[in-house]
Amino acid sequence: MDLSRRYDGDIRALTGASRAAALDALVEDLRAADPLVRDDGAYVTAVRWIPGLERAERHCLGDRMATHFTDPAVQARTFAPLVLARIVAAGDWLEAWWSPFAEWYPAETDLRGHDAELGWLHAAAHGADLLAALARHPGQDPSRLADLAVARLLAPTEHLFDAQEDDRLAYALAQVLSDPDLGAEEATAWLVPIEKAFRTGEPGPVPPWASNTMRTLRMVYLLTDRGLRTRNTDEPAHKVNHREAVLEAVAATLAVVAPYTG
Incomplete structure (x- = not known):
């Protein structure tokens, strides 16, 4: 062709x-x-x-x-x-497009970034891109967007992110946290199920979902601290709302699995 x-x-x-x-x-x-x-x-x-x-x-x-x-x-x-x-x-x-997306995203089992024959698949990253776009679209519920990102992170998987999917999910979450209508409680409530999931950990190899989630939270922390830019624009970096509360909550959540962070 x-x-x-x-x-x-x-x-x-x-x-x-x-x-x-x-x-x-x-x-x-x-x-x-x-x-x-x-x-x-x-x-x-x-x-x-x-x-x-x-x-x-x-x-x-x-x-x-x-x-x-x-x-x-x-x-x-x-x-x-x-x-x-x-x-x-x-x-x-x-x-009407939300339910098909929300049902698919955490349930998708093929999380390969790139396949030798099919090319880029990138389910986790592409879903995150839609969440980020919705976070910038008027009238969206930021808590719903954050909860779906968390559902994707906590879904059982044997795939370890290897193509910056964690960065794309963190960017989506940071976009959600930039919503001017986001309340102080909402800004950190999405971390509660992650903390609970981390506390179920047992000695032994770190499950892929846990490693993926830890790396995503580290990037969320960085974007919250340093600010983020809207992709493919020259707009200056902007801060997320409730910055100090988010930084403290993300750090406390990561401390569950990395107590040496202080």
Whole structure:
């Protein structure tokens, strides 16, 4: 397939049946097993096309991505939140998309970052990208977003994050903690189930979920202390809300598994 010819057009130049057919092809290619088709072709094109779509078209694309969360193909499931994040960045979000995402994210068992044949899968990171986008979208419940990130971290897994998934989850949490409407209690309540899970630890090798969670919290601490930037912008770094309380709570949670931190 000549990807440059398949996706060299501007969606805004198409009308009627041609436009609908182009979007249908895009949706199909977003679940393709070939990473050249899916990642280098369809996803790059989705990034370019989404801002120029009509709102109804973005909603339709979002509906179709929501159905991908139950697709038998792992690459279809893991690219759905990435596309939804772009739709959110363009200003659109439907509550109907939340349940499919929230049911899939902590339940996904294939957490590989990169596969030699399928290319990037990155379920944990791509889900985190959608959470970060939602954290910047008006009208979202920050506690719900944080709780879903925690559910992903605490879900049993044999996969140890090896492609900066912990950084992406920490970034999403820091975005949530930057919500100006976030209350002081909400800013630290998401840590309670993590502390409880840490206290169930027993002597022996550290389970992957615990290691993943520890490394995520360390990055949350760093972003809370130093501030964070909105990805792909030149905006100055901004601080999370209730900074001192969050720093103290994150440190106390990590002290459960690293008592030498003081």
